[in-house]
Amino acid sequence: MPIPAPNLYPPFNIVRLSHVEYMVTDLAASRAFYVDTLGLQVTQEDDQRIYLRAMEERGHHCIVLVQADKAEVGVLGFKLFDDPDLDKAAEFFASRDLPVEWVDRPHMGRCLRTRDPWGIPLEFYVKMDRLEPIHQKYKLYNGVKPLRIDHFNMFSADVDASVAFYNDIGFRVTEYTADDESGKTWAAWMHRKGGVHDVAFTNGLGPRLHHTAFWVPTPLNIIDLLDLMSTTGYIDNIERGPGRHGISNAFFLYVRDPDGHRIEIYCSDYQTCDPDLEPIKWSLTDPQRQTLWGAAAPRSWFEEGSTFAGAETKPSALTAQPIIAP
């Protein structure tokens, strides 16, 4: 299907992606990974939960790690523009026969819990505790020196349908991959905040979270992390990269946390706030789509992902094959 025209007047105003809740099976191991290795800052912790923020964020958290029996994703969080947007969002999801629930969440004001049509747990809020800036406290910087959460990438069993839904709520496509044979969309990148994406969808067993990405300013941050991980026992957690994506032009690295949740370190990006920005189309068979420099991604990168709590997965009908490293 062709990419839909952007919905410039969505039913409610999503400012940006905000946070993700990861269920993890060994909180101490996750802390060593996210805090001591990636360099995220702890904003609160007890023996069940660790709240983290990146260096330029003033909201209370972008990741919540929750001790659990099973590694999965609790929820994806998004910030709305103002309080009426929360009610409009509730109305919208109700009108689509999707669950609507108002929940109490620590450090957050009114919070709407719902799911997308495929069961991805979502939460929307306007107010979250605001913290003092730390972006100029350079003594705190370590690991990959992550500046901010950048985007979520999800497996979808029907990317065209996912794009249509998220387009309806205002996400605009910046780049996409078409399967020339079937005419279907194999993957799409969609934004709210003016970068290449807040969310992306990739064809596959879905819904699952492919990765959460953090933004860093230069490829040297990524090289520093590679050097650190490869000499502190995390070599097997390095999955793919470094490289430059053709799509999005991003310099990237993919690493896996101790439970296998995938984290991208993402560098480059470009400004997309023009409402008339033309989406860039890539062919699934273009080897430079995945990596501008031509190296294929490993099979695990195409097949593995984190399930969402309470969402059943199903395979995609689209069986086109990307280029996988031998």
Add this chain to the structure above:
Amino acid sequence: MPIPAPNLYPPFNIVRLSHVEYMVTDLAASRAFYVDTLGLQVTQEDDQRIYLRAMEERGHHCIVLVQADKAEVGVLGFKLFDDPDLDKAAEFFASRDLPVEWVDRPHMGRCLRTRDPWGIPLEFYVKMDRLEPIHQKYKLYNGVKPLRIDHFNMFSADVDASVAFYNDIGFRVTEYTADDESGKTWAAWMHRKGGVHDVAFTNGLGPRLHHTAFWVPTPLNIIDLLDLMSTTGYIDNIERGPGRHGISNAFFLYVRDPDGHRIEIYCSDYQTCDPDLEPIKWSLTDPQRQTLWGAAAPRSWFEEGSTFAGAETKPSALTAQPIIAP
């Protein structure tokens, strides 16, 4: 005066700053500077005008160089969200007794020409010719490898009044400098597109354009430009830097074009799209405000600027003194 609360529901929707028209006295000399040295790309030129864009921009131009007898600034351009915004903007400026004129501008659709209350010539549009992406044509990259226009910085004879006006049309303050003695605002940074600023105002003989800034990803771009300029006859065009501003946390360099128009090369920045982002206050007497590392700026940087065509300047009543290099 205290910084006003942001106007989250402005009368019309400005997407971002867009372009500047520089009147220059020697078009060939300006071309050598902007194209061969800074690395901006020519999108059209004749013997009177050169249109330029930066590497990730798809709009037709971010700078227009116009051969003229006198070096000044023709207009500052801003992109609006949709067509009705143009009419709302016209209404707003008319309601403030400011000039409203619809003009024909090459490569642009409907275009509203007006002035702010101090005479700064402004133009607003929705559609500009869109060009093919070149951000992955790496062979074209040269000079400082500028990615996009980032912001305008203007001298104002009454910063509090300038902030109030631009706040009314939706620009939101991210950081500001207060003169503790008088209680007045000495400088302010205001954004629309989700970075630290689209426009900034600094106390001084106004209105004048202090500089136009271009965004680059790493300090090494700036060091490359310094090496290039200092060995190709442009050493006297280097005015200030490299350094890191306390305000905005930007790594910066200020250079002057052959007519003295000031260009900033700007690196770092941070995301500001949260509507509840708290402005950061700096004291005028904090030496780390100007430069985090403590070096003072030269006198020229505080005193020299480009006049706007048709706008009379007047001195500021606020005589507080910033820290100037001896």
Add this chain to the structure above:
Amino acid sequence: MPIPAPNLYPPFNIVRLSHVEYMVTDLAASRAFYVDTLGLQVTQEDDQRIYLRAMEERGHHCIVLVQADKAEVGVLGFKLFDDPDLDKAAEFFASRDLPVEWVDRPHMGRCLRTRDPWGIPLEFYVKMDRLEPIHQKYKLYNGVKPLRIDHFNMFSADVDASVAFYNDIGFRVTEYTADDESGKTWAAWMHRKGGVHDVAFTNGLGPRLHHTAFWVPTPLNIIDLLDLMSTTGYIDNIERGPGRHGISNAFFLYVRDPDGHRIEIYCSDYQTCDPDLEPIKWSLTDPQRQTLWGAAAPRSWFEEGSTFAGAETKPSALTAQPIIAP
């Protein structure tokens, strides 16, 4: 065999590796690669030969490209300390029953042509034309901005024997890979000029030249080259990398010229001038030896190389297997 103790009092004083002569089948295609893409500077050229130097070199050339019917390596050149060293070198090679010939070479003074025991053509000289410094002519920098030739890496059918010979003439081992099973040396890095290597030997069908390396200061030079090559038709010339070697700690990229001659772009290195520097031993089965970050090299990297003019190759008796990408 154990690595021999360094010969601190060699029979003649080699200062450093100096230059390589590549026979190429299409001089224009090679020029496009070495000059327009890598950024080496032409110091002289006609329709049969192109002489090149890197940005900080003052000697006349580090590469000579020679139009030929067959792509191979003409000679490896080394600079000696003083004129008597030339005669001592001649004496040494004669004493080993190796060929000794005094040849006229353009831009060079007295020049001794010989071969090592396996037929690698070598030339030694003291004086080469000296050119004006260009390292501060930043306008000339382009491509990967190569600063200097760094080392030669050769396939050897008997690395222990190669190490013994080059050790005799003063090269000192800095790092090496041992095949734990056979007790033989699989690869060795040996220096004269105070870095990790001027020459290296790797087990395989030999003698052949594995690659010539150029030094650049930061990984960003390498990323720039990757972006350039992948968007100017050279994507298939990218063979391996970017990555960091465990051995030598170098950040690397391997590319192939139009004839398949392999060029390494090499970054990092460390100072090795202490005569009591202890060689670092790596095990052939350590995956971090090849790439600190754990990625295996492609088969071509282990198997392909450039033959030397007039030298017959033979397979190695050592059949230990490095880790090859699947």
Add this chain to the structure above:
Amino acid sequence: MPIPAPNLYPPFNIVRLSHVEYMVTDLAASRAFYVDTLGLQVTQEDDQRIYLRAMEERGHHCIVLVQADKAEVGVLGFKLFDDPDLDKAAEFFASRDLPVEWVDRPHMGRCLRTRDPWGIPLEFYVKMDRLEPIHQKYKLYNGVKPLRIDHFNMFSADVDASVAFYNDIGFRVTEYTADDESGKTWAAWMHRKGGVHDVAFTNGLGPRLHHTAFWVPTPLNIIDLLDLMSTTGYIDNIERGPGRHGISNAFFLYVRDPDGHRIEIYCSDYQTCDPDLEPIKWSLTDPQRQTLWGAAAPRSWFEEGSTFAGAETKPSALTAQPIIAP
């Protein structure tokens, strides 16, 4: 006076500069500076002395901090090639009527203590305790991530005489500044190890140590240090930079330790091992000599330095004036 021809056959073989002993008045404050801020690694410490090494060094120390009543420089250390060189050095200094003493120094083998003709305390050795490599222990890297000691820069009251003496013992001039009026040398850079310098001399009240320099690979290391120092209470310890020297082409930063000892962070450099390398001459009145980009150095940088224990200073007869920041 003209620069002397290099002495290619010196009386003994100095491999490189090795270490400096700083007398400091508050060992804890110095530790906070050198270890926690610069990122040097402690190899041994007690309440009177701290031994430090940089990340790629295997010798036991490059700096010894010694608790003392007065801040000065205890000694400059140099590594010789072999044991006979020690005796040849003793002979040489005795022949010049300079003091010769064999001293016991912790972590070092035979050690010759002497002074140069102006009283600079020098020590020469061949063996120092060797430590395990840590250059790939990336978890240890912090601060400016210093890789190795690079050079000493000294004030001399007679630079021509200093150059002549150090030239006699094998240091070779790579670049120098001439006072065109008097014909005298104002400053000179001299090397042993194949970089721009191991030692340098600058006209002024001498002998005093101007600075000790540490090598880092990229300007970003220096920017990281500036950000760190300016936000951890060390802003007044930043004296000059960042900038690029015309001389040596180095990207530099000068900082002062808590006692005022000056440390340079030095990046770039180039290879100088060719015995026929032509020294580059700069004019004292060339503003790009000091800083390629044209910024003058502050007065303190020209006037302040660390005295050597037991050496009396005297003013220079050469009163030519460099360009000083107003």
